[in-house]
Structure formats: C-alpha cells, structure tokens
Amino acid sequence: MAQKVKLSTIAETLGLSTATISLALRDSPLVAADTREKIKDQARALGYIYNRRAASLRTSRSGIIGVVVHDIMNPFYGEILKAIETELDRSRHTFILSNHYDSVDKQRMFIETLLQLGGDGVIMSPAIGTPPEDVLLAENNNMPAIFVARSMDGLDVPIYRGDDTYGISLATNHLIGLGHRSIAMIGGTDQTSTGRDRYQGYVNALRKAGIEVDPGLRIPGPRTKQGGFEAAVNFLSLPQKPTAAVCWNDLVAIGLMNGIARAGLIPGQDISVTGYDDLEEASIATPSLTTVWNGQAEVGRLAARALLDKLAGSHEPDGIHLIKPEMRIRQSTAPIRR
Amino acid sequence: MAQKVKLSTIAETLGLSTATISLALRDSPLVAADTREKIKDQARALGYIYNRRAASLRTSRSGIIGVVVHDIMNPFYGEILKAIETELDRSRHTFILSNHYDSVDKQRMFIETLLQLGGDGVIMSPAIGTPPEDVLLAENNNMPAIFVARSMDGLDVPIYRGDDTYGISLATNHLIGLGHRSIAMIGGTDQTSTGRDRYQGYVNALRKAGIEVDPGLRIPGPRTKQGGFEAAVNFLSLPQKPTAAVCWNDLVAIGLMNGIARAGLIPGQDISVTGYDDLEEASIATPSLTTVWNGQAEVGRLAARALLDKLAGSHEPDGIHLIKPEMRIRQSTAPIRR
DNA sequence: CTGAAAGCGCTTACAG
C-alpha cells in the first residue's frame, strides 16, 4: 500500500491549507466554487479516504446508529429493519445491527460498544428483563433511544409498535363471527408487553361475545415456526377439541398449519387458524393465511424518522405511538363445521 | 449529562498519569496489580466510557468487521451470519452488516463507509457484476476481504462456499434413482458463480445417466419463496410434463410446493421436489423437504476464523475452500408413478 | 513500576 493520503496530503500537493480542503470536501460555500472542484478532483485522483474516526473525535458525532432486536433472522424484525435501513440510507447514516436473543448481557454489551464508537442513537426492541439502567446508560451519555415493537415501564422513551390488544381482538372476533366457540391461543409469553397485550385482547374478545375463557385453551411459549409445528401435537390432543386457533404470530400459525397437515387434517377446513403480522410469506402459505397486518414497515420507518428528527434537534413527542392493525382475511379460516 | 469522563479525569482524581491509566485498563503487566485494581474501580465509579475512536485513531485498528451479503433476511445468509456473529463475539469484534441487494453501488458505498470507519476486514458475498476494483479498494487500504457463498474471477481472495456442482448432482441423481426422467430445474441465475455451477451439476448428472438435456425444462430466475410459488404455474404447464423438479434452493422449493398444492396436486406424491441448503425450515415444511445440506454454519464459522487469523498475522492459504454437501432425504420426493 | 510528550487526522473558531 502506498503512503496514506490524508487532508494534509491534498493540501500540500495543491498548495492550500487543510482547513480549506476540509471545508471544500464538505461542500462549504466558504470555499470558492472552482477551488472546491479542484480539491475534489485531486482527492479523487489521490484515492483519498475520509477518516471518520478523526472527524468524529473532533465533532463528537459519528453518523452511527445502533439497532438491536431479538433476532434479525425473524422476518418480523427483518421487515422492520428493512424500513429502518431505507430511512437511514437516505440520510447517510451507518447502522450497526445486533441480536440480543433476549439476553440482557448481550444487549448491554452492544450498548457499551455503541457508546465506545460514539453512536448517535439507538433503536431497540428491549430484551426481556432489561433493567432501566441499561437504557439510561445510553440516554445519559447523549445517545437517545427509541423503542420498537416492545414497551418497557418506568421509562419515557418514545415507542413505536402495533396496537396488540386491538389487533388480536380483530382476529378473535373474526373467528367468533365464523361460528367458532372453542378457540385456542397458541404461543407468546407473558414476559413481554406484547405477549401480555395479545393475550388480554383475546380474553377481552371472548368475554365480550359471552364465551367463557378457558385457561386450558392457552398454549403459551411458541414464537417460531418450529415452535408452532411442535405445538400442533398438544393442540390436537386438547380435551376441549378446539375448532380454531389464534396464533401469536404468522410463524407460529404457519408452523401449526404444517403440524396439523402432518396429522392428516386440513388447516383452513378442519381447523381455522389465524396469524399475526402479515409477513410477506403469509399470502403464499398453503392455505394462505388469515392474519392481522401489524405495520412492520411503518414501525421501522417512523422510529427511524423520529430518531433522526431528534438528532436534528427537534423535540419529538415522547410516549407510545400505536400503529392501528388491520384484518387480512384469506383461506386459513372458514365457518365452523357443524 | 455530567462532565465527560476520560482517561485524564481518572488520572487526575488518582494522582497518576494517563499513560498508567491507559495501560492499567488494558490489563498491562507493566502496571502493579493493586494500582491496576484501584484504577479499574475508579473507572467504574466514575462511569468511564472508553473512546474507541480516539484509540483507533492512534492505533489504526478499530475492531470493526464488515459483512455484506445479498439480503440478510434470506435465511440462507441468516444462517451464515449467525455463525459469523458467534465467532466474532468470541474475539470481541464488532460487526457491521449490510445488504447489497445485488446493487454494486450500494456495495461500494458500504465498503467506503467501512474504510472511513477504519474497518479491519470485510466478509462479503459479492454483488452480481462487482468490479474487481471495488474489492481491491478494500485490500489496498489494508482491509482484507474474504468471500462467502459466491466466487469472483480475477481475484485471489479466499473464498468459503459449498461445492455446488457436486451438491446439485446429489439431488439430481437422487431423483434419477427414483425413476424420474423428466426433471425440471427451477430458479437461479447464470449471473452468479453459484448459479452457473448448479446448472452445470444438474446437466452433468443427467448426461451421465444418459438422459437428454432439454433446455426447455429450465425455468431460471426464482430465488425466493414468492418466486418459487409463482413459477409453479409455468412449471405445471410445461408441455414435457416433468415429474420432478430440482430447485435452486429451499425457498424456491417450498414456494413451488405451495404453488403445486394450490393447483390441487400433492407435492411429494404427484411431483417430487428437491431443495438446496437444508435451512432449518426444510424439515418442518409439509411435506418435509428432501434437500442438500450446504453447510451455512460451517461457511460462516470458517470465513470468520480465516479473517481473524489473517488479522492476527497468520498466513491463511488463499483460494477456494469447498464445503462438501450432503443429501437429506425426506418426504418431498418419491418413486415415479407409472 | 510510573510519567512527560508527541502524534493519530480531522474541524473549528479566529484572523486576515
């Protein structure tokens, strides 16, 4: 490798000062237009690479934004990330991604690393059991946080997510409307706000329809396709013989449908199944999945915008921003067979 | 936020020099053990945050490793990434992720950003049409590259991937062994090394079995579930009435099976389908998918190790490192019906 | 075992 090219290299070869070079490369109107062009050409010719660490050391702004969620391989988060990426790309921010797999330690290590790198802000879907201190660590060090998909009590961090209680009630009401009375709820956990909200929404809808809530019809836990697939055995052996299942999310629903099919029953005919999220995959599942649109792209886009606005100095309203879910009716649900 | 705590803050409160603090925090044996402890306690008490930009400006090592692939939401890459993450976590490197969506521009911008941040190295699955200069840009600026999953001609960058020609021949031979003679190949593109290799492997296997290769049986293009799903229509209307399909990957295979089922046929019985990759999902698809294990976790782990070794100064052998694929036989393939 | 001083490559008032 040749000698490293820096601002001073360009300055020397052009007989100018580093100050002028620095300003010119950042398109400052303080530098005459033709000087600016000359400088840019020279920078290109020399293969100059801007050293962000040096700049950021001086300005204490890095252009780095951290994003940490449960698991980026989960398409639910994937769809959120894609929207965040699009929004951050537009403003030339770099984003650093991490999974926390609901490990508080892994999440804290990520926040610390981000602080060390001088991260400007962090978008997170907090790990189960996150202590408020870990979020305050970021905020107190001038790195604002925005939550997506999950709330946390005791912090007034802006949060963007779907209205889970309402959304799941849409799915439950849809099944009730089709004549189902014995409806199971598969998956999710009480350890997240989302989990509690969705179960509550399911319970509310049943009560409102005058259907007794049977705790035995709840199979908590599964959150993945694999989990839904394995839950099919338990589901099919429930003594109550439910005719329908409200699933925690699309992944669980698709897994459950696979499991039901494996047992020789036809999902969508013998058993009605609803998902949640409306992943891209939901419409091509077989049968195509009746589900609840949960606005992942909206959540990602709005959260990224809110963070960028905050960094730009505007006072974004804190508090909860709920996206209103919508029903998507497809083939996996049908009127009850009498 | 209180006044920022830096090395000199600790030094002053303790009556020591910044040099000693710096050494102590990095566990240098040059500092007496009890001084070291005292310093670490004080750092913790003051809430000191190590400034990596400053350190990296001085040492020109950042601890950052870039990873850029086609699409991190694709579980094939997801499984590679997970293995890379595990390996890099272990050595306390930070990794920055990006999709390139096969846009050469997006990929170049990522490489430039990484250089600006002082990235130590980059693991990439090069975008279609990547000019060698873009990779040399990294290498010439002291940022070594390692390829995963895709090769590129004209560069001697180490590459880790599966043996595609061999792997696809396993799938094709399996179908031939079941009595199939009219076997379609669905998906993939000639624009990647992987695409060319897999088509070649399919052709080789047919020839070796004395089956004439019919170019009309190839439906190139699809690489996703959606793509496979849509290809089902074309597949089912082929005049040759193929009884089996070798798919580009598991996603295409699962999509195709969904499409076949939607048309009222039973995949695995009426039509045999093979996938490629053996994603976690393959075994829970319905029917479970006969596929080729492609060693994603191995690819990721080995590539990360190779990069870390290179950064540590060891001379890693360049060239191609092929993982040997293995057949996984499940329910989606069956003897031909006469 | 500890300290004084230079320097990594930028940006930013301040002058002119």
Place this chain on the structure above:
DNA sequence: CTGAAAGCGCTTACAG
C-alpha cells in the same frame, strides 16, 4: 475567500 493553530481522547516509544 484562505490560513495558522489548537484540540478531540487516546497510545506509544522513551526516560527515569
């Protein structure tokens, strides 16, 4: 419109 100089917060020879 351009330049000289200080400083961001570390680490690293070099002394002692």
